[in-house]
Amino acid sequence: MIDPRPVAHVIGLVIVALGGAMLFPMILDLSAGDPNWAAFLKAGMICLVAGGATALATANSLAGGLTLQQIFLLTVLTWVAACFFGALPLVLGAPGLDWTEAIFEATSGLTTTGATMIVGLDDLPLGANLWRGMLHWLGGLGIVIVAMLFLPVMKVGGMQFFRSEGFDTLGKILPRALDISSALVQIYVVLTLACAATYAALGMSGFDAVVHALSTVSTGGFSTSDQSFGKFVGPLEYAAVVFMLAGSLPFIRFIQLWQGEWVPMWKDRQVRAYLRWNAYAVAAIVVYEMGSNDFAFWAVLREASFNVVSVFSGTGFTSTDLSLWGPFPFAILFITGLIGGCTSSTGCSVKVFRYLILFEAVKLQLRRLYEPNAVNALRYDGRAVGDDVLNAVISFFTLFMLTFGLLAVALGLAGLEFKTAVTAAWTAIANVGPAFGPEVHPTGALLAFPDAAKWIMILGMLIGRLELMAVYVILMPRFWRT
Amino acid sequence: MIDPRPVAHVIGLVIVALGGAMLFPMILDLSAGDPNWAAFLKAGMICLVAGGATALATANSLAGGLTLQQIFLLTVLTWVAACFFGALPLVLGAPGLDWTEAIFEATSGLTTTGATMIVGLDDLPLGANLWRGMLHWLGGLGIVIVAMLFLPVMKVGGMQFFRSEGFDTLGKILPRALDISSALVQIYVVLTLACAATYAALGMSGFDAVVHALSTVSTGGFSTSDQSFGKFVGPLEYAAVVFMLAGSLPFIRFIQLWQGEWVPMWKDRQVRAYLRWNAYAVAAIVVYEMGSNDFAFWAVLREASFNVVSVFSGTGFTSTDLSLWGPFPFAILFITGLIGGCTSSTGCSVKVFRYLILFEAVKLQLRRLYEPNAVNALRYDGRAVGDDVLNAVISFFTLFMLTFGLLAVALGLAGLEFKTAVTAAWTAIANVGPAFGPEVHPTGALLAFPDAAKWIMILGMLIGRLELMAVYVILMPRFWRT
Ligand SMILES: [K+]
Ligand SMILES: [K+]
Numbered sequence: 003m004i005d006p007r008p009v010a011h012v013i014g015l016v017i018v019a020l021g022g023a024m025l026f027p028m029i030l031d032l033s034a035g036d037p038n039w040a041a042f043l044k045a046g047m048i049c050l051v052a053g054g055a056t057a058l059a060t061a062n063s064l065a066g067g068l069t070l071q072q073i074f075l076l077t078v079l080t081w082v083a084a085c086f087f088g089a090l091p092l093v094l095g096a097p098g099l100d101w102t103e104a105i106f107e108a109t110s111g112l113t114t115t116g117a118t119m120i121v122g123l124d125d126l127p128l129g130a131n132l133w134r135g136m137l138h139w140l141g142g143l144g145i146v147i148v149a150m151l152f153l154p155v156m157k158v159g160g161m162q163f164f165r166s167e168g169f170d171t172l173g174k175i176l177p178r179a180l181d182i183s184s185a186l187v188q189i190y191v192v193l194t195l196a197c198a199a200t201y202a203a204l205g206m207s208g209f210d211a212v213v214h215a216l217s218t219v220s221t222g223g224f225s226t227s228d229q230s231f232g233k234f235v236g237p238l239e240y241a242a243v244v245f246m247l248a249g250s251l252p253f254i255r256f257i258q259l260w261q262g263e264w265v266p267m268w269k270d271r272q273v274r275a276y277l278r279w280n281a282y283a284v285a286a287i288v289v290y291e292m293g294s295n296d297f298a299f300w301a302v303l304r305e306a307s308f309n310v311v312s313v314f315s316g317t318g319f320t321s322t323d324l325s326l327w328g329p330f331p332f333a334i335l336f337i338t339g340l341i342g343g344c345t346s347s348t349g350c351s352v353k354v355f356r357y358l359i360l361f362e363a364v365k366l367q368l369r370r371l372y373e374p375n376a377v378n379a380l381r382y383d384g385r386a387v388g389d390d391v392l393n394a395v396i397s398f399f400t401l402f403m404l405t406f407g408l409l410a411v412a413l414g415l416a417g418l419e420f421k422t423a424v425t426a427a428w429t430a431i432a433n434v435g436p437a438f439g440p441e442v443h444p445t446g447a448l449l450a451f452p453d454a455a456k457w458i459m460i461l462g463m464l465i466g467r468l469e470l471m472a473v474y475v476i477l478m479p480r481f482w483r484t
Numbered sequence: 485m486i487d488p489r490p491v492a493h494v495i496g497l498v499i500v501a502l503g504g505a506m507l508f509p510m511i512l513d514l515s516a517g518d519p520n521w522a523a524f525l526k527a528g529m530i531c532l533v534a535g536g537a538t539a540l541a542t543a544n545s546l547a548g549g550l551t552l553q554q555i556f557l558l559t560v561l562t563w564v565a566a567c568f569f570g571a572l573p574l575v576l577g578a579p580g581l582d583w584t585e586a587i588f589e590a591t592s593g594l595t596t597t598g599a600t601m602i603v604g605l606d607d608l609p610l611g612a613n614l615w616r617g618m619l620h621w622l623g624g625l626g627i628v629i630v631a632m633l634f635l636p637v638m639k640v641g642g643m644q645f646f647r648s649e650g651f652d653t654l655g656k657i658l659p660r661a662l663d664i665s666s667a668l669v670q671i672y673v674v675l676t677l678a679c680a681a682t683y684a685a686l687g688m689s690g691f692d693a694v695v696h697a698l699s700t701v702s703t704g705g706f707s708t709s710d711q712s713f714g715k716f717v718g719p720l721e722y723a724a725v726v727f728m729l730a731g732s733l734p735f736i737r738f739i740q741l742w743q744g745e746w747v748p749m750w751k752d753r754q755v756r757a758y759l760r761w762n763a764y765a766v767a768a769i770v771v772y773e774m775g776s777n778d779f780a781f782w783a784v785l786r787e788a789s790f791n792v793v794s795v796f797s798g799t800g801f802t803s804t805d806l807s808l809w810g811p812f813p814f815a816i817l818f819i820t821g822l823i824g825g826c827t828s829s830t831g832c833s834v835k836v837f838r839y840l841i842l843f844e845a846v847k848l849q850l851r852r853l854y855e856p857n858a859v860n861a862l863r864y865d866g867r868a869v870g871d872d873v874l875n876a877v878i879s880f881f882t883l884f885m886l887t888f889g890l891l892a893v894a895l896g897l898a899g900l901e902f903k904t905a906v907t908a909a910w911t912a913i914a915n916v917g918p919a920f921g922p923e924v925h926p927t928g929a930l931l932a933f934p935d936a937a938k939w940i941m942i943l944g945m946l947i948g949r950l951e952l953m954a955v956y957v958i959l960m961p962r963f964w965r966t
Contacts, residue, residue, distance in 0.1 A: 070854055157853055329905060333896030337889065360882065367879040371639055371957050372552055396878045397849040400842065403885045407819065414815030421902055423811060475853050 004482065007063035009076045013083050014057030020087055021049025023136055027091070027129030038127035041095020049087050071481065073152055077472050080144070081464055085109040088137050096127045102453050109460045111137025113467035114145070114348055116223020116318040116435035117459070119449045124227050128209060134224045135216035142220025142348035143190055145467060146253050149346040150186070151179050158471045159398030160359060160391040161345065163382070182257070189256045193219045197245040204238045218242055221249040221348045223318030223435035228445040231308065231321040239308035239321055250276070250315035250343025271383050272344045272354040276314075279354070283310045283338050287331045294328065306331075314338040316350040318435020320446065325438050336425075339434045340406075350433035350466060352402055359387060359395045366392075401470050406431045409462045416455040426455065430462030486964065489545035491558045495565050496539030502569055503531025505618055509573070509611030520609035523577020531569050553963065555634055559954050562626070563946055567591040570619050578609045584935050591942045593619025595949035596627070596830055598705020598800040598917035599941070601931045606709050610691060616706045617698035624702025624830035625672055627949060628735050631828040632668070633661050640953045641880030642841060642873040643827065645864070664739075671738045675701045679727040686720045700724055701731040703830045705800030705917035710927040713790065713803040721790035721803055732758070732797035732825025753865050754826045754836040758796075761836070765792045765820050769813045776810065788813075796820040798832040800917020802928065807920050818907075821916045822888075832915035832948060834884055841869060841877045848874075883952050888913045891944045898937040908937065912944030 024046035031039035068076065089108035092099045099107060103119040110117045111134055123131065153161035198215035202208055210226050214234075217224045227233045231242065248256075255267035267273060287306040291297055305322055312319045313335045324335060341357060343349020362380050369376045380387040409427035418426060422439025426448070429437045441450050448456070465473045475481055506528035513521035550558065570593065571586035581589060585601040592599045593616055605613065635643035680697035684690055692708050696716075699706045709715045713724065730738075737749035749755060769788040773779055787804055794801045795817045806817060823839060825831020844862045851858045862869040891909035900908060904921025908930070911919045923932050930938070947955045957963055 074854065157856075329896040329899060329901055332902060333893040333905065337893055340889070364879055364883055364886075365960070367876065368953060368957050368960055369962060371953060372556065372963055374639075393849065393875065393878075396875075396882055397846055399882055399885075400878055401846055403881075404846075407822070411815040411819055414811035417811060419811055420814060423815065424906070471850060471853060475850050478847070478850055480851060481854055 004069070004071045004075065005063070006075070007060040008066070008068055009072050009079060010056050011060035011063050012076055013080050014053045014055070014060065016080050017049050017053025017083060017087050018057060019053075020084055020140070021046040021053060023140065024049065024091060024133070026136065027133045030132055031127055031129035034128050036127045036129065038095045038129055041091045042129060042133070044094050045087075045090035048090055052087070070156070073156060074472055074475050074481070077148055077152055077156070078464075078468060078476055081112060081468060084112055084141075084144075085460075085464070088112055091133055092130065096130050097122070102456050103449065106448075106456045106460055107134070108137055109463050111222065111224065112141035112144070113433050113463040114138050114141050114220050114222040114316070114350065115429065115433040115463045115467075116217065117429055117437065118224060118447050119456075121228060121443055121445050121447045121449060123225065123445075126226075131213055131224075131226045132209075135213035135222075135226075138220040138222030138224055139190075139194065139216040141467075142222065142249070143187065146186055146190070146346060146348055147183055148468075150182055150254060153469060153472075156472060157390075157394060158469045160356065160395035161469075162394070163355075163385075163387065163391045185257045185260065186253055189253060189260060190219065193245065193248055193256075197241075197248075200241045200245070201238060204236075204241055206234065206238065210234075214242075215245070218245045218317065218319075219249040219348070221246060221315045221317040221343065221350070223312075225319065228447075230446065231312075231319040235321055236304075239304055242317075242319065243307050243311045246311050246315040246317045246319075247277070247280070249317070250347045250349030252344045252346045254346050269383075270344075272358060275358060276344055276354045279338070279341065280311055280314050283314065283334050286334055287327075290330050291327075310335065310338060313434055313436075314341065315343050316432060316434050318429070320436055324436065336428065339428055339432050342432060352399060352432075355382075356395050356398060358382065359392065360399055362387070363392045363396055398469070398471060401474065402431065405462070405465060405470060409458060412458045413455050416452050416458060418451065418455055426451070426459060427462060430459040431466040433463060433466050486551070486553045486557065487545070488557070489542040490548070490550055491554050491561060492538050493542035493545050494558055495562050496535045496537070496542065498562050499531050499535025499565060499569050500539060501535075502566055502622070503528040503535060505622065506531065506573060506615070508618065509615045512614055513609055513611035516610055518609045518611065520577045520611055523573045524611060524615070526576050527569075527572035530572055534569070552638070555638060556954055556957050556963070559630055559634055559638070560946075560950060560958055563594060563950060566594050566623075566626075567942075567946070570594055573615055574612065578612050579604070584938050585931065588930075588938045588942055589616070590619055591945050593704065593706065594623035594626070595915050595945040596620050596623050596702050596704040596798070596832065597911065597915040597945045597949075598699065599911055599919065600706060600929050601938075603710060603925055603927050603929045603931060605707065605927075608708075613695055613706075613708045614691075617695035617704075617708075620702040620704025620706055621672075621676065621698040623949075624704065624731070625669065628668055628672070628828060628830055629665055630950075632664055632736060635951060635954075638954060639872075639876060640951045642838065642877035643951075644876070645837075645867075645869065645873045667739045667742065668735055671735060671742060672701065675727065675730055675738075679723075679730075682723045682727070683720060686718075686723055688716065688720065696724075697727070700727045700799065700801075701830070703728060703731040703797045703799040703825065703832070705794075707801065710929075712928065713794075713801040717803055718786075721786055724799075724801065725789050725793045728793050728797040728799045728801075729759070729762070731799070732829045732831035734826045734828045736828050751865075752826075754840060757840060758826055758836045761820070761823065762793055762796050765796065765816050768816055769809075772812050773809075792817065792820060795916060795918075796823065797825050798914060798916050800911070802918055806918065818910065821910055821914050824914060834881060834914075837864075838877050838880060840864065841874065842881055844869070845874045845878055880951070880953060883956065884913065887944070887947060887952060891940060894940045895937050898940060899934050900937055908933070908941060909944060912941040913948040915945060915948050 024042040028039045028042035085108045089104035092104040092107055097120050107119050194215050197218050198211045201211035201214055213226050251273055255270055258266045284306045288302050291302045308321050342351025342353050345353050345355045378389055406427055409431055410423050413423035413426050418441055419439050422441045426437040429435055436446055506524040510521045510524035567587055567590045571590035574581045574586040574589055579602050589601050676697050679700050680693045683693035683696055695708050733755055737752055740748045766788045770784050773784045790803050824833025824835050827835050827837045860871055888909055891913055892905050895905035895908050900923055901921050904923045908919040911917055918928055
């Protein structure tokens with residue numbers, strides 16, 4: 003039997019912190035004279051009481067550390083609880099969503115997906131839009147911490163390969179965890195401030211700059227406008243490209259950069275592959291668009307760069323109607339979304355590292371067909387990749403594609419058209435943001451989806467964000483018996 | 485350096501046999517007084533000369549047997565050569581296709597895909613429609629022989645698991661090969677005759693009965709009518725269900741049945757899973773259709789049974805406009821197509837056996853996350869499944885999905901709409917038959933596709949039919965150096 007108390011204790015503390023974060027939108031609405039501040043006060047009080055009571059009732063239970071099972075439970079249940087409590091202000095105040103919509107919006111926020119239930123973003127109280135950006139930002143920070151501290155120990159999807167970069171044994175988690183987390187928070191704050199300052203310098207209002215910075219460095223994708231980034235066409239798109247890329251690079255490299263070591267970032271194989279693949283995708287689309295239309299080169303380059311990086315990094319801002327781009331650019335974007343960013347970033351999806359390993363693994367399997375005794379001599383960034391990592395990566399990919407397929411079928415069952423079901427499954431499992439099809443509102447909002455489809459997407463976003471295996475493990479009866 | 489002579493020798497003999505097979509449509513057209521008989525004479529002569537010369541020039545080269553590399557080469561190049569020579573009559577005579585269309589049609593025939601380039605099937609000379617059915621039949625026979633004799637030795641996609649059922653070592657191939665092949669041919673002929681007799685008894689013309697029998701037991705899908713099986717709605721659909729299922733069951737079990745052993749078929753895990761999953765899919769669609777419309781139960785049951793089994797077995801006959809079924813039935817059909825029939829049948833796609841192993845493999849991987857030392861205790865039909873089989877199956881699935889994705893992107897690049905590109909990639913890689921979208925002719929013919937899309941599908945059909953790894957292996961530079 004797994005002792006649930008340490009898990010409940012940490013979740014209680016997280017909910018208290020989430021309630022504390024609601025002070026920011028409350029103060030903003032208060033100072034703007036918007037009566038919607040009361041929603042954040044009420045929601046914050048509920049978080050404080052519920053989270054505080056849980057944490058107090060389980061006080062001192064964390065002294066023995068966490069077992070592997072408890073880490074799995076903690077990871078999944080923290081997100082579930084935060085999605086529920088984070089939804090409160092959106093039900094209690096503007097835009098007055100119902101529970102399904104609000105939990106969808108909060109889950110889309112905390113998983114950094116960025117698909118929205120709301121049409122009329124430009125008219126929302128400032129606090130509500132700030133809260134949406136903050137959900138992204140907090141979710142992005144949370145996932146980087148999980149990716150750097152927990153996943154390597156959980157050995158999810160081959161992440162044990164990055165174990166030595168964080169720390170070595172379970173016993174050392176807590177001391178190193180504090181060091182790494184505080185370094186991460188510092189870098190994340192600096193990136194966000196730099197992004198907001200750049201946006202403001204290039205012409206966004208102070209408020210728009212802050213909210214878009216929150217949802218850029220977290221590769222989230224919520225906007226304060228129904229037009230998404232279509233409201234900010236021009237140099238601002240290039241600024242977004244820079245910070246979306248930053249959000250999808252490995253944060254461990256930023257920590258090293260911060261300490262004056264620029265070589266690890268420069269030499270990182272997944273960073274190089276990621277930037278190269280982004281460039282290829284942009285180039286392919288520019289060549290295609292220049293060939294099939296007589297657009298101005300610079301406009302095409304800007305549009306392609308922004309939208310490719312937006313989907314590849316998993317941010318999901320749009321600055322144009324992507325469905326008008328024709329099938330080839332659409333296919334490129336679809337694929338880039340199924341690749342995603344680098345490990346230990348806020349980026350989502352399968353991730354560049356796993357594709358690099360996957361290609362090697364498949365090559366090895368093929369080679370074994372005609373050289374039955376070929377040994378695994380696979381190296382990555384100078385280190386040997388064990389069979390356990392290989393198998394974990396292939397299993398991750400298999401589960402990802404199976405889940406993607408099942409989500410698409412379930413969404414079809416819920417009544418969505420083929421294209422809508424496939425792209426909505428894609429946006430959920432890979433935490434990208436946009437979906438395409440007749441049921442999607444012209445602004446990109448998914449509020450017209452049937453309720454069942456919304457719940458299927460909520461599940462899909464959580465499964466995708468938590469690297470699948472972390473979720474599936476706790477669904478196995480055996481997990482609870484060990 | 486690989487000695488190409490034994491490979492060329494066998495291919496030469498196959499082409500001679502293919503030329504000999506052209507006598508049947510020639511005689512049919514001659515006796516019907518259709519001048520199109522000349523096309524088969526010319527094509528047959530070309531096959532005889534080209535194949536005969538190749539076989540003679542490489543005479544006696546087979547004495548030393550075949551190496552593993554030569555078996556890979558032989559498998560792939562036999563299909564490529566047969567697709568080229570099989571296309572000849574369709575270029576030299578009616579329907580006068582161009583080379584791209586004719587090679588598409590012949591590849592679609594020999595890979596038992598069943599997607600057609602031709603509108604106006606009802607008005608074709610009899611010989612041309614017979615030839616199309618014969619391409620299916622010969623391709624189906626060829627693939628069963630490859631699946632039972634070659635794939636286990638090639639260890640493609642975990643097929644080494646079935647090695648002991650065929651034979652044990654490479655040295656024993658030839659004697660056993662003749663035994664097994666002749667038993668196979670007998671069973672295949674008996675199944676085809678039984679199917680044709682049933683079709684004729686239930687009201688098809690003799691000619692329609694023969695051609696549809698050829699394309700039923702081979703799970704091919706070509707029809708003599710633009711309406712496909714829509715022309716034969718009623719009891720004939722149930723007859724087709726029986727023989728499509730027969731074509732997608734493991735032929736090794738029919739050999740055993742033939743010898744009076746009915747237990748192996750009855751107890752075969754993939755047979756049971758396959759029939760059960762078919763029943764589930766039919767039931768799901770019937771329940772859905774009865775709930776959303778007020779159709780008559782028996783009509784819905786017949787329609788659902790026919791179309792589910794048609795797609796699941798990879799046959800691809802249609803008796804109704806599937807795109808009108810709504811998103812849920814469509815999603816079910818899409819998934820069943822990605823599963824496919826049993827190993828060592830004429831069925832295609834990933835196959836039931838691999839899914840059964842895959843689910844176990846993923847469960848084992850998940851279990852290893854919280855029980856790091858859990859051993860592989862996987863059993864299938866009473867025998868232990870080794871790690872090599874597990875890894876080969878997972879790699880096969882990974883390659884299948886990657887190839888499916890790449891085909892869809894390539895078809896998007898060639899200009900097809902999203903839905904058309906995805907379903908055309910699906911029909912090619914899984915050798916199903918139908919595709920859906922605005923570029924598809926109302927009869928289901930794909931002749932309006934751009935030429936590039938046709939070639940991409942030709943490639944996809946071959947890769948899918950030859951179990952992917954067999955094709956990819958010979959594309960590796962290392963393969964040629966060993
Ligand atoms: K996103
Ligand atoms: K077929």
